[in-house]
Amino acid sequence: MISANARPYIDASVPVLREYGVAISTCFYARLFEAHPELKNIFNMANQKNGSQQQALASALFAYAANIDNADALTPVISRIVQKHVSLGIRAEHYPIVGHHLLAAIGEVLGKSATPELIAAWAEAYDALASAFIGEEKKLYASHQIEPGQLREMVVTHKKKESQTVTSFYLESVDGLPLPAFQPGQYISIARNVVALNLRQLRQYSLSGAPDQPYWRISVKREDKDEQGNPAGMVSNLLHAEANVGDKLWVSPPCGDFVMDKNIRTPLVLISAGVGITPMMSMLHGSLQQTPARHVHFLYATLDGHHHPLKAELAALSAFQKLPEQAAILTTHFAYATPTAEDRAANDFDQSGYLELDKLDSSLLPKNGDYYLCGPSVFMRIQRQALLDRGIAANQIRQEIFGPALLENLQ
């Protein structure tokens, strides 16, 4: 809660943040890394370069200011950040450091407009948010029975190419002890030393396998250098090239709140594109195991059959579901943007071109469905809007973003 004195300053700064949010975040990170270069081992330095982290922090600041009294809007945002922070090992003692440099950045960018009263109001707001985060993060670390920042050493027991760009890694406990349970849809952070940067980097990978296995599986897309000249992805390339069977990796506990609501029994609708298939595969396995009578619709968009990871696994689940004595629990729909001649001969996809939900039969997109989306942000924006246009309520749709969330729903 913010005091009555601070409230008008916070309210008045919403439009200012809208205008200067990215400048403040950029200035903040420059100051932070100058004073604490060791924090570069925690932050994603590619997000710093491609601008997405600056947007995430700016959005969070704005979202907090705009929704300061709107716990309903803020709670899910805090939950997502807390899960992310715990997967990264953020500690209580980091908060004053970040707060100090954030206030200094507000002061530097706003200049004379940053009156002592405005800075004091933001100090109060930051402390309130920081306390909420620290409290929630402490609980989450305790529930995982780890100290902040503690990682688990795991060994790669199997490595499998799943498509032209995606490879799966099967990870098992080094000490042979059973792995903690995870909920389908959750991710782990993987730590990797990047020699070129002389830094450790953490990246998140959704668990793509069934929840009841003695291993955790991640399926990693190799991020190649792109046509715009952006460099190849650091960690995904290192994993593809260097993480082999027998090698050890340091990983976080499973985190994330993109999980199925166990109380819902209406049809589960999983809509994904590209490597966004990974949490969906885990949810599919989880649903078939835990609620075998529940209908699942699995819609997936990709370029072509060469870019369709985990296809054989999905086909095996589908075939099992189609045995004569089984009810048809699983329905799939595959959209290939540019199917190859081989795909056409095999005839194992449902449509060519982009996935366009407005053209699909309503049996695939039931009104009472429980919807989950994962894929590139443009894909998710289009599908989400198409679902809303079909009369699906916003609270029936959840989504996972494979990058810093931009909190658009709060604007």
Ligand SMILES: Cc1cc2nc3c(=O)[nH]c(=O)nc-3n(C[C@H](O)[C@H](O)[C@H](O)COP(=O)(O)OP(=O)(O)OC[C@H]3O[C@@H](n4cnc5c(N)ncnc54)[C@H](O)[C@@H]3O)c2cc1C
């Ligand atoms: C919750 C969550 C779940 C995820 N699950 C999966 C999953 O299951 N499978 C999966 O493959 N991925 C997943 N990801 C994405 C994954 O965490 C990584 O972001 C991805 O592997 C890329 O990491 P990288 O180190 O290879 O690339 P990075 O080095 O982080 O680069 C990322 C992008 O930034 C660009 N970039 C880098 N430097 C610059 C620069 N100087 N200028 C401009 N652009 C630059 C690169 O070209 C690249 O496109 C998930 C992410 C999240 C947040």
Ligand code: HEM
């Ligand atoms: C009240 C203060 C804070 C706010 C509002 C905040 C907000 C956010 C947000 C919005 C994200 C993006 C989450 C997502 O991916 O969906 C994020 C990620 C992150 N935060 Fe925080 N955070 C705070 C404090 C801290 C502190 C104290 C640290 C520790 C140094 C920290 C380190 C990180 C890191 C490393 C990431 C991941 C970013 C990346 O890898 O690109 N944050 N935070």
